[in-house]
Amino acid sequence: MRIAGLDIGTTGCKCTVFDENGCELGRAYRDYSIRRGTGAHEIDATVLIDAVYAVIGEMAHKFENISGIGVTSFGETFVMTDENGNVLAPAMLYTDPRGAEECAALSEKLGKNHIARVTGITPHEMYGLPKMMWQKRHNPEIFAKARHIMQMEDFVVYLLTGNAVIDYSLATRSMGFDIDKLAWSSEIFDAAEIDVGLMSRPVPTGSDAGVITKSVADKTGLPSDCHVIAISQDQVAAAIGSGAFSPDVAVDGAGTVQCLTPIFDQKPDVEKMMPGKYVIVPYVIPGTYVTYAFSYTGGALISWVTKVLAKQEALLAKESKLSVNEYLEKQYIQKRELDGVDTEGPSGMLVLPHFAGAATPYMDTESKGVIIGLTTDTSVAEIYRGCMEGVTYEMYLNYRNVTEAGANIKKLHATGGGAHSTTWMQMKADVLNIPIIALNSVDAGTIGSAMMTGIALGLFKSLDDAAAHMIETRKTYEPRQNYHEKYMEVYERYEKVYSAVRPVM
The missing domain is CATH 3.30.420.40 (ATPase, nucleotide binding domain)
Incomplete structure (x- = not known):
């Protein structure tokens, strides 16, 4: 059995293949450009998905019998598609300044503190929902054609399997996910005047989204029975791939962005998290949470x-x-x-x-x-x-x-x-x-994705078992x-x- 981790970043994506013992066999990478103007920061999701197919195809042709592939991605940025998954407009990146007015209006309507208590997030225009509001306001004809609104993880999962599912951690980055009920907040979506039915179905981190479609098998060379696993936002995958499973261990993500990811064994006090704009994100272990500093x-x-x-x-x-x-x-x-x-x-x-x-x-x-x-x-x-x-x-x-x-x-x-x-x-x-x-390894996100894929397919018994096979310490x-x-x-x-x-x- 071979498993793969697919990591979708803002400037490129990579696919890494591992054997049944957790040893890396090979990896493929493709980059893509983003457009940054004075008033807009965007990425072409059609170019991104072409890069995804390319890295998967390269690995599938080098390594046979890939039984499962886990998908993780950066957060906030969303894609609007029609019923067939065709992209309707460029995707607005989390750094895009648009959505500030909409965020302020939503905060005024519901109250910042209330939104934070429901979603674990202090309202900010970087998140998906204010930008959805901006799209509906400024591009109503395009927005009316949308049948799906997806972040990058569920966008890729949907195109690979035909099933629109998103894990809890990435759903949180919308600013419309109820972290207590682990479901979309109809109250917040109604206040934003966005149809919650456009969103993907939330599932636990590491859920099996199903097998690939025949067209994907033909396009990439993956086996027709290859499973796709909905993993998480990239920082959660990196925490998993770093072996951080208890509150005494935090992750130092020393990459392009410096990120400290602590774990809480119960939901943190929202009032204490809000002053520092620290989010509360459901973690892979039920009942635990992480934040990003x-x-x-x-x-x-x-x-x-x-x-x-x-x-x-x-x-x-x-x-x-x-x-x-x-x-x-x-x-x-x-x-x-x-x-x-x-x-x-x-x-x-x-x-x-x-x-x-x-x-x-x-x-x-x-x-x-x-x-x-x-x-x-x-x-x-x-x-x-x-x-x-x-x-x-x-x-x-x-x-x-x-x-x-x-x-x-x-x-x-x-x-x-x-x-x-x-x-x-x-x-x-x-x-x-x-x-x-x-x-x-410098690439904990891909390792975390592969670990969860192995668990979903029964290759590993638990997080600790997966970590024992795949995580090595250096110093x-x-x-x-x-x-x-x-x-x-x-x-x-x-x-x-x-x-x-x-x-x-």
Whole structure:
């Protein structure tokens, strides 16, 4: 038996195949473009589904007997289709500014607190429902043709199987899902004047959506009895693929976006979650929940430094047969040694990492990045290190907030590209003052998807059994109290930066 995980991202999708022992056999990837204008951020869902068919087809032709494929995707963005699944309009991305007026109107009608208590979400235009309202208001003729409104997971599941189902975690991202009843809120959809019958049927994370259609089998080469599993939103899949199954373990998603995902063994107090705009999302284990405490620029900020500021260093790194990241870390240590200061601990820079706006706890898309502490002697390597610290301080700010809201985090499981940076992992352990276990795979989302697929097909008995087969740890980073204290001295200044500079942005 072979199983596959399909991970649909905002700029590309990948399909990874595993054998019955959970060992990776191969993967395929296709990218696609998004359109970002002043007033619209969109993705062409027809191009996305073509990429999905391409990666599935590539893997199906390389590996026979794929028994099941699990589907996970990014959230909020929705597709309107006719009864045959034909896309009616470009899909509005979660970053699209449209929907703000509609969100405000819905909040005025029902009350922000009431919406949050029902859905676990503080109203914001990033979510699906306000954008559905915008489409109905501005494109009524197109909207009238819609027979399905689907996010990317259920859109792909529907085209693969003919069954429109969406898991609970992704349904939450609509701002219209009742997290207590685990059903669409007719009250909220009625207030939004959106027909709830257009939405897919909500199902538990990891539900079998059925077998593929004959046309999909012919198009991709998958076996006609291949099952499709509705997994979850990508962050939930990453939490599963990181082995986070109890409240003492949270996930450090050290990817393009920096995301901390804690687990709660009971529904958190909405009133404590709302000030930081922290969502409440049903998790794979019934009765448990997760939230997302995140920064838009995690690895993205590090990439900005290496691509924009470190062009000369990149050439020198190539000559030294090092990655540009390794070269900058080496340069940082050498400069600190020449200056006669500690090569570890705070750099002296203060970086507010809002280079793509601020996520939790501010949700301020107009906030900007700030670098404090520049002199004519400042090197690119020091800016690189300062940016790494800034992302980590923002993570610590979120960590403190979710802890005050009831999270009980004792250690982190780290995944993503940043988990392979020894410097960054040790820094995070020191700042948060808890152990961090770096996982071997950078792609926890695909692993989580495959784990749930294996469970649905009876290959694995439980989450723990699946984790034992598929999750490998690489290194544990223990916090160092002396460096924690040094970082906290800087953090006291860091937490004042946003409120100090925001009025002049």
